[in-house]
Amino acid sequence: MNTVAHGGDGQVHGASVGTNLAIWIGLVAITGxxxxxxxxxxxxxxxxxxLVGLSLVKAAMIMSYFMHLKFEKFSLVLWLVxxxxxxxxxxxxxFYPEAFRLLHMRPH
Amino acid sequence: xxxxLVSDTLxxxxxxITYSYxxxxxxxxxxxxxxxxxxxxSTSMTVVLLASSLTMVMAVMASQRNxxxxxxxxxxxxxxxxxxxxxxxxxxxxxxxxxxCTITHNPWGTPLFGAVFFGVTxxxxxxxxxxxxxxxxxxxxxxxxxxxAEDVEVNGLYWHFVDLVWMFxxxxxxxxxxxx
Numbered sequence: 357m358n359t360v361a362h363g364g365d366g367q368v369h370g371a372s373v374g375t376n377l378a379i380w381i382g383l384v385a386i387t388g389x390x391x392x393x394x395x396x397x398x399x400x401x402x403x404x405x406x407l408v409g410l411s412l413v414k415a416a417m418i419m420s421y422f423m424h425l426k427f428e429k430f431s432l433v434l435w436l437v438x439x440x441x442x443x444x445x446x447x448x449x450x451f452y453p454e455a456f457r458l459l460h461m462r463p464h
Numbered sequence: 465x466x467x468x469l470v471s472d473t474l475x476x477x478x479x480x481i482t483y484s485y486x487x488x489x490x491x492x493x494x495x496x497x498x499x500x501x502x503x504x505x506s507t508s509m510t511v512v513l514l515a516s517s518l519t520m521v522m523a524v525m526a527s528q529r530n531x532x533x534x535x536x537x538x539x540x541x542x543x544x545x546x547x548x549x550x551x552x553x554x555x556x557x558x559x560x561x562x563x564x565c566t567i568t569h570n571p572w573g574t575p576l577f578g579a580v581f582f583g584v585t586x587x588x589x590x591x592x593x594x595x596x597x598x599x600x601x602x603x604x605x606x607x608x609x610x611x612x613a614e615d616v617e618v619n620g621l622y623w624h625f626v627d628l629v630w631m632f633x634x635x636x637x638x639x640x641x642x643x644x
Contacts, residue, residue, distance in 0.1 A: 370525075376521050376522075376525075377518070380515075380517070384514060387507065387514070390635050391639065395644070397644060403640065404636075404640065407635040407639060408636075410635070411635055414631045415632070418624055419624075419628065421521075422517055422518075422620075422627075423624045423628075424524075424617070436470055440470055440474070444474070444477050447474075447477060451484065451485055455484070458489040459488050
């Protein structure tokens, strides 16, 4: 199934070279921010929340521009993203209560 | 390819959630990554992989212009990025192995750390190596006129996925275990 939003007309569809370069610089900058925060000795839960949040931002940038999802039909986004989120949430349902129950049972 | 990437996303999600579970429930999880060499190497690996994603974007743009020579050159640059990432990663692995951390042994605490670390990063490195081979095949075929621009774009989707996974592995495995 061809879900790519361009034909073989030789024309470039999607972001320009400048935009892709700006996205790349943004990705490197966020990486630098993550490394900086790693040495700030934040409380682990806060650190984890910030790191996962920044990773999700980087993932959205890569998927939107480098993987071209921003320029595809929206039906492709609806087809892919909700199903992934649903399956990951299902995995988290088993992780969340059990992991923290065992955390509280750890010897102090 | 998108369907395969969704299934592979779930594979890596399961691995990372397993890692998180093991870490939260183990009282003696180590923080074994000093600034040098671990964080310096892993940050360099991240920048190299991001650069290889950019060269892959350039390759796809060149293929959409039907510029075969430029497409092959950008794809070769992407392959070099993947190989550089693998070389740096193997060097980082050997740093840990020299200190006694293996897949079944951990000198700083629970042996699960070694199993989880080498399992998750090994799985990712395998994907990178498969991606390099895939790039070589498509670059060769596209240069000879056997493949078209859509094949290069699909190849690009896989490579960007490999980069995207590392965007989660690097902070969760390395940055959450920095040695102060």
